[in-house]
Each structure stands twice: as structure tokens, then as C-alpha cells.
Amino acid sequence: MVSYIFRRTLMAIPLLLGITILSFAIIKAAPGGPVAMLMDPKMKASDREKFEEKYGLNDPVYVQYFKWLGNMAKGDFGESLIKRGTPVSELILNRLPNTLLLMTVSFLLAVLIAIPIGIYSAMRPYSPLDYTFTVGSFLGVATPNFWFGLILIMFFSVTLGWFPTGGVATLNAPFSLWDRIHHLILPALVLATADLAALTRYTRSSMLDVLKQDYIRTAKSKGFKEKKVVIKHGIRNGMIPIITLFGLMLPSFIGGAAITEKVFAWPGLGQLFIDSAFQRDYPVIMALTVISAVFVVIGNLLADILYAIFDPRIEY
Amino acid sequence: MTALLEVKNLKTYFKKKKVNIPAVDGVDLKINKGETVALVGESGSGKSITSLSIMRLIPSPPGEIVDGEILFDGKDIVKLTENDMCKIRGNDISMIFQEPMTSLNPVLTIGEQIIEVLMYHQKMSKSTARNRAIEMLELVGFSRAKALIDDYPHRLSGGMRQRVMIAIAMSCNPKLLIADEPTTALDVTIQAQILDLMKDLSKKSDTSILIITHDLGVVSEVADRVVVMYCGQVVEEASVDDLFDEPLHPYTTGLMGSIPSLDGDVERLYSIEGTVPPPEHFPVGCRFAPRCPHAFDRCRNEDPSLITIKGSRSVRCFLHGDKEATL
Ligand SMILES: Nc1ncnc2c1ncn2[C@@H]1O[C@H](COP(=O)(O)OP(=O)(O)OP(=O)(O)O)[C@@H](O)[C@H]1O
Ligand code: SF4
Ligand SMILES: [Mg+2]
Numbered sequence: 001m002v003s004y005i006f007r008r009t010l011m012a013i014p015l016l017l018g019i020t021i022l023s024f025a026i027i028k029a030a031p032g033g034p035v036a037m038l039m040d041p042k043m044k045a046s047d048r049e050k051f052e053e054k055y056g057l058n059d060p061v062y063v064q065y066f067k068w069l070g071n072m073a074k075g076d077f078g079e080s081l082i083k084r085g086t087p088v089s090e091l092i093l094n095r096l097p098n099t100l101l102l103m104t105v106s107f108l109l110a111v112l113i114a115i116p117i118g119i120y121s122a123m124r125p126y127s128p129l130d131y132t133f134t135v136g137s138f139l140g141v142a143t144p145n146f147w148f149g150l151i152l153i154m155f156f157s158v159t160l161g162w163f164p165t166g167g168v169a170t171l172n173a174p175f176s177l178w179d180r181i182h183h184l185i186l187p188a189l190v191l192a193t194a195d196l197a198a199l200t201r202y203t204r205s206s207m208l209d210v211l212k213q214d215y216i217r218t219a220k221s222k223g224f225k226e227k228k229v230v231i232k233h234g235i236r237n238g239m240i241p242i243i244t245l246f247g248l249m250l251p252s253f254i255g256g257a258a259i260t261e262k263v264f265a266w267p268g269l270g271q272l273f274i275d276s277a278f279q280r281d282y283p284v285i286m287a288l289t290v291i292s293a294v295f296v297v298i299g300n301l302l303a304d305i306l307y308a309i310f311d312p313r314i315e316y
Numbered sequence: 317m318t319a320l321l322e323v324k325n326l327k328t329y330f331k332k333k334k335v336n337i338p339a340v341d342g343v344d345l346k347i348n349k350g351e352t353v354a355l356v357g358e359s360g361s362g363k364s365i366t367s368l369s370i371m372r373l374i375p376s377p378p379g380e381i382v383d384g385e386i387l388f389d390g391k392d393i394v395k396l397t398e399n400d401m402c403k404i405r406g407n408d409i410s411m412i413f414q415e416p417m418t419s420l421n422p423v424l425t426i427g428e429q430i431i432e433v434l435m436y437h438q439k440m441s442k443s444t445a446r447n448r449a450i451e452m453l454e455l456v457g458f459s460r461a462k463a464l465i466d467d468y469p470h471r472l473s474g475g476m477r478q479r480v481m482i483a484i485a486m487s488c489n490p491k492l493l494i495a496d497e498p499t500t501a502l503d504v505t506i507q508a509q510i511l512d513l514m515k516d517l518s519k520k521s522d523t524s525i526l527i528i529t530h531d532l533g534v535v536s537e538v539a540d541r542v543v544v545m546y547c548g549q550v551v552e553e554a555s556v557d558d559l560f561d562e563p564l565h566p567y568t569t570g571l572m573g574s575i576p577s578l579d580g581d582v583e584r585l586y587s588i589e590g591t592v593p594p595p596e597h598f599p600v601g602c603r604f605a606p607r608c609p610h611a612f613d614r615c616r617n618e619d620p621s622l623i624t625i626k627g628s629r630s631v632r633c634f635l636h637g638d639k640e641a642t643l
Contacts, residue, residue: 213418214413214415214418214419215418215419215420215421215422217373217413217419218413218419218420218421218481218484219421220373220405221371221373221405221406221410221411221413222405222406222410222432222433222436222484223401223402223404223405223406223407223433223436223437224402224406224432224436225398225399225402232424233421233424236423237421237422237423240423310423311422311423312422312423312468312470313422313468313470
């Protein structure tokens with residue numbers, strides 16, 4: 001197992017390289033640049049050249065790429081072009097915990113709600129509750145995050161005043177756990193909805209399939225009550241196909257988080273990504289791309305490890 | 317001999333789009349203590365639904381036992397609550413299935429799948445149950461039971477898995493073992509081993525067996541008595557010797573013609589012309605009439621009833637018994 005994880009990690013390196021090359025090329029191909037964003041109409045052409053010279057923006061793209069790659073290998077992601085003088089790593093480290101917190105909480109929320117609902121629906125298919133959950137999850141899938149977020153803010157924060165409209169904590173207030181949770185609830189809920197809905201559907205269909213299997217009939221023939229049959233003989237088998245989904249969901253949370261973070265003014269990586277993309281802040285974009293790619297790799301690796309834990313038929 | 321199981325006028329119907337599908341339509345069946353009874357008939361004649369009704373494992377909806385009694389040890393199973401039925405399943409009545417490859421849970425160890433039954437019904441501690449599971453595995457012929465117990469089913473062949481199923485089914489010393497085509501999926505040499513094993517175990521523990529099969533070779537090998545089913549009804553019932561000496565029902569005669577003979581005369585395999593009609597299209601009158609070489613007018617208008625002949629066997633056919641009496 002350990003050697004398998006090691007091998008898988010090694011195999012991820014070419015993948016990561018490929019991702020960085022592609023993203024570098026795409027970013028450079030996009031029109032505009034940091035200079036245009038920063039440009040002061042009064043800025044002299046010579047100053048502009050100096051700026052471009054300093055940050056190597058005039059070098060051929062492949063030279064820029066290898067310089068960047070070399071620095072990154074040393075752990076240096078460079079400096080932000082927009083917030084000049086601030087190391088990219090500092091920008092990211094400041095925001096990473098916020099994003100991780102939001103992602104983890106909404107992931108747990110999605111899993112803890114979706115799986116029991118999916119299992120119930122599979123046990124009582126076509127029951128009134130099952131139909132209710134089905135309609136609910138289609139709405140959940142179909143509702144765009146930003147819209148749902150805005151609706152929640154309007155209703156719960158603006159009209160009712162139950163929740164803050166955004167941010168991670170009340171500004172200039174001493175740390176308080178309740179305050180943090182209070183700020184977290186709405187964005188976590190919004191970020192969870194789409195995946196929650198999809199996960200419910202997948203759990204339902206996977207469990208429906210499992211409950212038709214011969215070994216479930218065997219379990220019933222042993223005299224076990226329905227609950228025990230489902231919990232002991234059904235769930236573990238039903239979770240096996242869901243695990244792949246976990247692996248895929250992890251990176252998708254970053255994409256989903258970008259919009260949610262923007263709506264809730266949540267100072268996380270997603271927001272940073274949107275801002276730096278608009279400002280063509282190349283070093284920041286690249287660093288975030290690498291981090292997302294690493295998340296993809298970790299997600300897949302975690303899924304494979306979980307697979308091995310859940311399914312004894314898999315051997316390494 | 318006292319009856320362990322007595323099925324009386326069992327009717328199990330499936331309700332689909334307002335039509336009733338009479339999969340089992342008035343079955344009578346008796347199994348004495350220690351006896352092995354074979355239930356035979358072509359595919360679709362209702363054998364599995366009969367046995368699942370006895371286990372109360374009919375998928376519901378759409379299936380439902382609509383009429384009849386299933387007396388087990390004097391109690392009517394049909395009337396038991398699900399909770400009470402759970403105490404009987406796997407303990408007093410257990411079942412093995414036709415599909416050994418898929419009947420074991422792939423994510424639980426073989427040991428766990430035996431131990432859980434013992435802990436549940438016999439209230440054994442985990443370690444006692446584990447020892448008993450090893451014993452059971454040895455009993456069904458595994459020499460390295462101690463190692464096998466922590467293995468997962470995917471490493472085992474079909475025959476080995478069926479033996480594990482037997483170990484599970486027999487672990488609580490059931491009074492009745494229902495085996496629904498336990499050897500159909502296995503190759504011939506393994507079939508014989510499994511049948512021997514079942515015979516052996518039933519003798520040792522005085523377990524009655526209801527074995528379902530459409531293989532009359534299997535019947536002659538293991539059964540004391542035979543019940544022949546056609547279209548959801550019993551058409552003939554007799555001791556093995558009587559049945560093979562002199563089959564009374566034309567359907568039984570047809571089935572016998574279908575036994576592949578030892579010299580490999582395979583052409584006789586499908587000697588009953590036509591196929592079993594689906595339950596929603598059972599013919600009026602004798603259900604076998606459209607395929608029966610002896611059918612006459614009365615057969616197409618009137619239901620023959622199951623009548624006892626010579627005190628020890630019964631048949632559902634106008635050719636036998638007092639033809640005039642029922643007119
Ligand atoms: N879930 C169901 N819904 C509707 N009809 C069913 C269902 N299950 C079984 N039946 C019907 O019941 C009839 C009897 O089925 P059963 O499985 O008992 O046959 P069998 O004698 O065991 O045949 P085989 O030898 O193929 O196992 C079949 O004609 C089938 O169409
Ligand atoms: S009752 Fe008539 S049709 Fe039915 S089996 Fe007997 S002879 Fe054939
Ligand atoms: Mg069957």
C-alpha cells in the first residue's frame with residue numbers, strides 16, 4: 001500500500017508538469033496583461049519597459065516558463081505583479097485556511113446529508129418522501145451557486161438579519177468560535193447544495209442497485225431485520241461507486257468555491273483566483289493552478305486509497 | 317410421521333398494473349421431519365416463488381401471499397409478524413440459492429458471514445461463534461478452514477462458495493433447509509459433491525430438505541418424495557420410487573422423457589412440445605391441456621382437482637381417479 005501511494009505520487013509529476021505547461025500557454029495567450037491593468041496614463045513608455053524588463057515579461061514564453069518552473073521547484077512562486085512586493089506564497093497562505101475550512105465543512109455537510117437521504121430513498125423508492133427528495137435534488141443541481149447565495153443573503157441576512165452578509169468573522173472583534181460558525185453557515189450551505197444534490201442521486205441509484213443483489217437476499221434469509229441488512233450488507237457495497245465521486249468532488253470544490261467566495265466576500269483562494277485572473281497577475285494565477293492540480297491529484301489518490309479500504313477485491 | 321411443514325392452498329400473486337399474476341395458485345405441500353422433498357417443474361412453474369413464500373421473502377410490492385396457510389411446526393407462518401418471522405429465518409428455516417457466485421457479500425469475510433448468524437440467532441459470543449464457524453467450514457469439507465475464515469469470497473470457486481452457503485445455512489441446525497437449484501450453476505462433479513454433502517448433513521442433524529430442481533437426475537439421487545409443479549399448481553405428488561416406476565400425470569411423463577439419457581441421446585431433451593404459458597395467460601380448464609398428448613374435451617373446460625390415489629400419492633388429471641365422480 002505504501003509503495004503504491006509512492007508510485008502514484010511519482011506518476012502524478014508528469015501530469016502536474018503538463019498542467020502547468022498548458023495553463024502557462026493559455027494564460028499568456030489571453031489578451032491584455034498586468035501592465036495594461038496597472039498602467040497609469042501618465043506612465044512613461046520607458047517606465048513601462050523597465051517594469052516589463054524587471055519581471056521578465058519580454059522574454060520568450062518558454063524562457064519565462066522555465067524560469068518560473070525553476071523558481072517553483074525551489075518553493076518560490078515569485079511576487080504578485082499587482083500587489084507589488086508581496087510574495088505569492090504569502091498571498092496564498094493567508095487565504096488557504098479560509099478556503100480549506102469552507103471546503104471541508106461544506107463537503108462534510110454534503111456527505112452527511114446526502115448519504116442518509118440517498119439510502120432512505122433507495123429503501124423506499126417512489127414513496128412520497130423519495131419524490132420530495134428527488135425534486136429537491138433536481139432543484140439543487142439546477143440552481144446556480146451565485147443565485148442561490150444571493151437569495152439566501154437577501155432573505156436571511158438582509159431581510160431577517162439572522163446571518164452576516166459576508167466575510168469570515170466580524171471585523172475588529174476578538175476571536176469567537178460562534179462568530180466564525182455564524183459566518184460559515186450560509187456559504188458552506190451554498191457550496192454544499194450542488195454536490196449534495198448530485199451525491200443524493202448517486203447514493204440513491206447505487207443503493208437501489210445494491211439492494212437488488214443476491215447477497216442482500218442472502219442477508220434477509222438469515223433473518224436480519226431490514227435496518228441491519230441495509231447497514232451491514234448494503235452501505236459498504238453501495239459506497240464503492242460513490243468514492244470515485246468524492247475524488248472528483250474535491251477539486252470541483254475549488255471551482256465552486258470561487259463563485260461562492262465572491263458572493264459571500266469570503267477571503268479565500270477562489271476569490272483570489274477570480275481577482276488575479278482579471279488582473280492578469282500571472283504568478284498568482286500559476287501558483288493557484290498548481291495548487292488546484294495538486295488537489296486533483298490528492299483527490300484521486302484519496303479515492304483510490306478509500307477504494308482499497310472499502311473493497312477487498314482490489315489488490316495492489 | 318409428523319409433518320414439519322404443511323402448505324395449504326398457497327396463493328402468491330404479483331399485482332402489476334391492476335392485473336393479478338397468479339405465480340403460485342393453490343399449492344399444497346407437506347414435508348415430514350427428516351424428509352427430503354424435491355420440487356420439480358419447468359422454468360416458470362412457480363417453484364422459487366413457492367419457496368420464497370415459505371421464507372416470507374416475496375418481493376413486496378408487487379408480490380403478496382393472498383390466500384392459504386403455511387403451517388410450520390403447527391404455527392401459521394403467513395400470520396406471523398415480520399419480527400417473529402425474523403427469528404425463524406436463518407434459524408429454523410434457512411435457504412441456499414441457485415447463484416453461488418453472487419450470494420455471498422463481497423466485502424465481508426467468509427467467517428464474518430457465518431459468525432453473524434450464530435451471534436444473532438444463537439446469541440453466541442464472538443469467539444464461540446468463530447470456533448463454531450471453523451467447525452462448520454470443516455464440516456462442509458474445507459481442510460484449511462482456519463485460514464479460509466478470514467478470506468474474502470472472491471478467491472473461491474462457485475463450488476466452494478456454495479459450500480460456504482451451506483455452512484451458513486446449516487450453522488444454526490435448521491429444522492428445514494430450502495435449496496433452490498443449489499447445483500444448477502455448478503459443473504457435474506461438483507454437483508455430486510454438493511448433493512452428497514447436503515444428504516449427509518441432513519441425516520446427521522435430522523434436517524428436512526426442500527430441494528428445488530428441474531433435474532430429475534438430482535431428484536432420484538437425493539429425494540424421498542417428489543412434488544411436480546406446473547403453472548403455479550401441484551400436478552403430481554408421490555414417493556420417488558412410485559414416481560419413477562409409474563408416473564401418472566402426462567406432464568411428469570413428459571419431464572421424464574426430458575432426462576438426458578446416459579448414452580447422450582440429447583435430442584430427447586425437450587420432449588414436451590411448447591412452453592410454459594406465463595401466469596397472466598394460464599389456460600382455462602387443465603393448464604397442461606394445450607401441450608398434453610392425451611387432452612380431451614373435458615380438459616379444456618373444467619379444472620381437474622388434485623386427488624389422492626392409492627392412499628399415498630396424488631395427481632391432478634382427468635385420466636386418473638374416478639372420472640365420473642366429479643362430473
Ligand atoms: N417479481 C415478479 N413480478 C411478476 N411476476 C413474477 C415475479 N417473480 C416471478 N414472477 C412470475 O412467477 C412465475 C413463477 O416464477 P418462479 O421464479 O417461481 O419460477 P421457477 O419455477 O422457479 O422457474 P425457474 O426454474 O426458472 O427458477 C414466473 O412465470 C414469473 O413470471
Ligand atoms: S387433465 Fe387432460 S389435459 Fe390435463 S393432463 Fe390430464 S389428460 Fe392432459
Ligand atoms: Mg427458480
